[in-house]
Amino acid sequence: MDIPQSVRDLVATGQLGHLVTLDEDGAPHVTLVWAGFDGDELVFGTVFDQHKLASIRRDPRVAVSFQTRENSGGTMHPYVVIEGRAMIIEGGALEWLDHLAPRYMGPGARFPFRDGPPGFTTRITIDRIYGQGPWGRR
Numbered sequence: 111m112d113i114p115q116s117v118r119d120l121v122a123t124g125q126l127g128h129l130v131t132l133d134e135d136g137a138p139h140v141t142l143v144w145a146g147f148d149g150d151e152l153v154f155g156t157v158f159d160q161h162k163l164a165s166i167r168r169d170p171r172v173a174v175s176f177q178t179r180e181n182s183g184g185t186m187h188p189y190v191v192i193e194g195r196a197m198i199i200e201g202g203a204l205e206w207l208d209h210l211a212p213r214y215m216g217p218g219a220r221f222p223f224r225d226g227p228p229g230f231t232t233r234i235t236i237d238r239i240y241g242q243g244p245w246g247r248r
Contacts, residue, residue: 193238
């Protein structure tokens with residue numbers, strides 16, 4: 111999928127991603143993630159094996175939304191929703207979180223939890239992008 115530069119720019123501002131996964135009964139589960147692009151995939155790291163990973167293992171369909179910091183004068187802040195399929199890879203969480211830390215914590219920052227397990231890296235292959243802003247609508 112061709113990812114608009116405006117979507118890449120929004121995600122690079124360090125806004126928290128709202129990750130939606132599906133529970134076993136089909137109910138949505140929402141959690142926050144630090145996320146960024148690696149090529150054409152959206153990626154986040156998780157130090158521990160959490161609820162969101164169990165949900166992804168059962169059903170890899172996910173959605174992640176990001177909202178801009180500023181309102182462009184409309185009734186809502188612009189936002190983007192990224193839908194796709196997630197793949198979990200063991201390890202690499204600290205390296206990915208360190209890569210994202212300056213965006214979320216400030217210049218020169220490193221992820222503060224240094225003594226955890228290798229964790230998991232989740233890569234999302236993007237199927238659809240929509241929202242309110244220069245990236246278009248559904």
